[in-house]
Amino acid sequence: MEGGATYVSDLGNLKATELRLGLPGTDAPEKPTPENPRGSKRALLEANEEFRGKSKSPEADPNGQEAAPMAKAQVVGWPPIRSYRKNSFQARKAEAEGAGLLVKVSMDGAPYLRKIDLKVYKGYKELGEALENLFKCFSLGELSGMEGCNGSEYAITYEDKDGDWMLVGDVPWEMFISSCKRLRIMTGSEARGMRSSP
Amino acid sequence: MTYFPEEVVEHIFDFLGSHRDRNAVSTVCKAWYGVERLSRRSVFVGNCYAVRPERVVARFPGVRSLSVKGKPHFADFNLVPDDWGGFALPWIEAFARGGLGLEELRLKRMVVSDESLELLARSFPSFKVLVLISCEGFSTDGLAAIATHCRVLRELDLQENEVEDCGPRWLSCFPDSCTSLVSLNFACLKGEVNAAALERLVARCPNIRTLRLNRAVSVDSLSKILARAPHLVDLGTGSFTIDHHAEAYHRLINNFTKCKSLKSLSGFWDASPRCLPAVYPICGNLTGLNLSYAPAIQGADLIKLIRLCLKLQRLWVLDCIGDKGLAVVASTCKELQELRVFPSDVCGVGTAAVTEEGLVAISSGCPKLNSLLYFCHQMTNAALVTVAKNCPHFTRFRLCILDPGKPDPVTNQPLDEGFGAIVQSCKDLRRLSLSGLLTDQVFLYIGMYAECLEMLSIAFAGDSDKGMVYVLNGCKNLRKLEIRDSPFGDAALLEDVGKYETMRSLWMSSCYVTLKGCKTLAAKMPRLNVEVINERDESDEMEENPSDLRRVEKMYVYRTVAGPRNDAPDFVWML
Numbered sequence: 001m002e003g004g005a006t007y008v009s010d011l012g013n014l015k016a017t018e019l020r021l022g023l024p025g026t027d028a029p030e031k032p033t034p035e036n037p038r039g040s041k042r043a044l045l046e047a048n049e050e051f052r053g054k055s056k057s058p059e060a061d062p063n064g065q066e067a068a069p070m071a072k073a074q075v076v077g078w079p080p081i082r083s084y085r086k087n088s089f090q091a092r093k094a095e096a097e098g099a100g101l102l103v104k105v106s107m108d109g110a111p112y113l114r115k116i117d118l119k120v121y122k123g124y125k126e127l128g129e130a131l132e133n134l135f136k137c138f139s140l141g142e143l144s145g146m147e148g149c150n151g152s153e154y155a156i157t158y159e160d161k162d163g164d165w166m167l168v169g170d171v172p173w174e175m176f177i178s179s180c181k182r183l184r185i186m187t188g189s190e191a192r193g194m195r196s197s198p
Numbered sequence: 199m200t201y202f203p204e205e206v207v208e209h210i211f212d213f214l215g216s217h218r219d220r221n222a223v224s225t226v227c228k229a230w231y232g233v234e235r236l237s238r239r240s241v242f243v244g245n246c247y248a249v250r251p252e253r254v255v256a257r258f259p260g261v262r263s264l265s266v267k268g269k270p271h272f273a274d275f276n277l278v279p280d281d282w283g284g285f286a287l288p289w290i291e292a293f294a295r296g297g298l299g300l301e302e303l304r305l306k307r308m309v310v311s312d313e314s315l316e317l318l319a320r321s322f323p324s325f326k327v328l329v330l331i332s333c334e335g336f337s338t339d340g341l342a343a344i345a346t347h348c349r350v351l352r353e354l355d356l357q358e359n360e361v362e363d364c365g366p367r368w369l370s371c372f373p374d375s376c377t378s379l380v381s382l383n384f385a386c387l388k389g390e391v392n393a394a395a396l397e398r399l400v401a402r403c404p405n406i407r408t409l410r411l412n413r414a415v416s417v418d419s420l421s422k423i424l425a426r427a428p429h430l431v432d433l434g435t436g437s438f439t440i441d442h443h444a445e446a447y448h449r450l451i452n453n454f455t456k457c458k459s460l461k462s463l464s465g466f467w468d469a470s471p472r473c474l475p476a477v478y479p480i481c482g483n484l485t486g487l488n489l490s491y492a493p494a495i496q497g498a499d500l501i502k503l504i505r506l507c508l509k510l511q512r513l514w515v516l517d518c519i520g521d522k523g524l525a526v527v528a529s530t531c532k533e534l535q536e537l538r539v540f541p542s543d544v545c546g547v548g549t550a551a552v553t554e555e556g557l558v559a560i561s562s563g564c565p566k567l568n569s570l571l572y573f574c575h576q577m578t579n580a581a582l583v584t585v586a587k588n589c590p591h592f593t594r595f596r597l598c599i600l601d602p603g604k605p606d607p608v609t610n611q612p613l614d615e616g617f618g619a620i621v622q623s624c625k626d627l628r629r630l631s632l633s634g635l636l637t638d639q640v641f642l643y644i645g646m647y648a649e650c651l652e653m654l655s656i657a658f659a660g661d662s663d664k665g666m667v668y669v670l671n672g673c674k675n676l677r678k679l680e681i682r683d684s685p686f687g688d689a690a691l692l693e694d695v696g697k698y699e700t701m702r703s704l705w706m707s708s709c710y711v712t713l714k715g716c717k718t719l720a721a722k723m724p725r726l727n728v729e730v731i732n733e734r735d736e737s738d739e740m741e742e743n744p745s746d747l748r749r750v751e752k753m754y755v756y757r758t759v760a761g762p763r764n765d766a767p768d769f770v771w772m773l
Contacts, residue, residue: 077275
């Protein structure tokens with residue numbers, strides 16, 4: 001198959017929650033390549049063929065190997081378990097581990113979102129630093145929406161329980177993490193608007 | 199037979215139980231067609247797009263029971279995009295407009311809206327049975343409509359559906375006059391339930407025999423319910439989490455003991471091992487046990503429980519039972535017919551939980567085994583050969599080795615011989631799912647030996663087109679073929695195009711089939727719908743004018759008398 005994403009990240013897919021630092025647009029993880037690359041169908045078929053000592057079958061894709069193998073291979077729809085079952089386990093796992101508060105973080109202009117655990121941070125400063133680290137590969141400079149710093153073009157906002165977008169930093173930390181549903185790093189004029197409102 | 203009056207012919211037809219038999223007699227002659235269609239009470243539509251609802255209504259005006267299936271099987275594993283189709287509404291509308299006296303509706307893998315449920319509830323005063331399996335698109339408000347308007351409702355069975363929670367009021371919508379419930383299964387609902395309303399409902403339905411509670415129902419509530427309904431045959435326990443020292447716990451044991459008719463248990467969502475002894479009193483009567491949603495029950499506790507279940511016929515467990523646990527099942531459950539072992543770690547990586555040893559043990563201890571779903575980390579040819587010899591009665595054999603394309607770890611060989619032994623030995627095999635490292639050889643065996651095979655699932659298997667051709671040529675009873683990530687291309691697809699009219703459907707994803715191949719098939723076979731499903735994003739330039747040589751991501755082919763469907767979303771191309 002040419003190009004395109006063969007494996008689409010979806011709701012039941014744990015990959016969405018996995019923190020991996022990497023250049024935008026690739027799935028290459030920092031970890032070393034495992035022995036059994038399972039990241040793409042082609043890689044898989046070729047691995048099979050190598051294993052059996054055959055030469056490449058004439059129908060092999062002319063593009064050759066392309067997708068970087070993933071350390072924790074997540075093939076869509078494999079193993080073949082109904083989403084209902086998968087979801088009921090994941091929900092339980094999250095509860096059981098008291099697994100913090102996972103929220104999505106989007107940044108205007110970034111090709112993909114990240115997910116962070118709010119319970120891991122002690123306060124706004126740590127959160128700010130973490131967000132900076134997460135998105136620093138986009139060379140976006142200093143993030144600061146919290147101390148109302150001027151000169152920066154970004155504002156960190158969050159969606160609260162009522163569905164409103166609020167500027168991060170106004171309420172006490174504990175109250176913030178209990179009402180934060182997701183984070184969004186706003187850019188440009190929208191950001192300036194947010195910060196200048198009383 | 200033309201000198202028999204119609205009533206007599208009709209009476210004879212009454213003895214024909216299966217849909218296939220009735221379909222067959224209807225083709226004998228016009229007279230029989232006429233008698234059959236007017237006397238048909240139950241219709242099964244295996245693919246909702248194979249025939250238009252209006253046509254079913256017109257042909258069978260006396261139908262009381264309808265079953266319809268929607269999405270292809272691989273939709274269970276997220277391979278079919280959400281908006282693909284499979285809507286229930288057209289069916290309900292057609293039956294309502296046709297003024298039919300629908301009493302039973304069973305839907306699987308369909309999109310059911312609240313609107314459809316409301317229409318259903320209001321249109322059929324004798325409506326008795328609603329079974330929804332793996333459906334989505336509705337909320338508890340739809341259920342409220344059913345509860346409110348279906349005065350003689352007997353069964354409300356919700357299995358593994360995605361249901362939006364709009365609060366607990368739906369259960370309170372069953373009027374006080376509703377006393378007809380025999381079966382109520384709401385285990386898949388995620389939200390809270392009004393405990394008092396539930397207890398009252400159970401109390402006023404003296405015929406209730408199946409009750410599957412959801413996770414929100416507390417043990418306290420369960421206890422009260424058991425006290426009110428000691429004639430229950432099938433129970434889904436709810437959360438089953440309780441302090442085993444508390445008085446409530448002792449009440450629970452007492453109430454369980456009174457349930458002499460209990461044959462089937464499921465649920466145990468949050469059960470901790472300490473609570474299990476509450477069910478010990480009834481284990482000896484159990485024929486069905488589903489612990490596959492109870493990851494906290496492992497090892498020794500599981501084994502203790504199973505040792506008491508001497509009459510077990512159906513067992514669903516997680517792989518944390520281990521090979522040792524399966525050996526205990528083998529020595530205890532001599533009546534076992536169906537076994538499903540699910541992976542507890544859905545990522546597929548982790549410590550080995552069950553292997554070929556567990557399966558071999560089961561096969562030697564449980565000779566009546568005929569249905570298997572087994573997720574494991576590895577399998578050997580030797581084990582499969584042994585299993586085939588021990589259990590020649592398999593009708594359903596689904597093996598999933600978690601690591602795709604994994605060979606026999608002892609010999610490093612593909613698993614062709616092992617699966618070959620299975621199909622050769624199990625002459626009644628109707629359903630087969632393959633996994634592990636497999637070459638074209640396994641398909642040769644399947645084509646040669648699997649005469650009764652109706653459904654075959656293939657993933658990451660085969661070397662060339664020959665594999666698929668062996669299957670298409672050999673399996674004369676094949677109805678459903680689903681293939682993913684295997685090197686089968688246009689040559690295989692087009693080898694015998696007439697074959698697909700003898701089958702319900704063919705699914706191929708991430709294979710080597712090209713757009714050209716699909717178009718050729720569509721052109722040759724007007725009575726097939728050839729759907730190409732593309733989930734490309736807008737940045738893909740090829741989307742506008744795709745080259746015919748481009749490989750197709752997902753293809754779904756099915757026979758139909760309804761022509762191309764008109765509700766297909768943008769990303770589905772009807773060729």
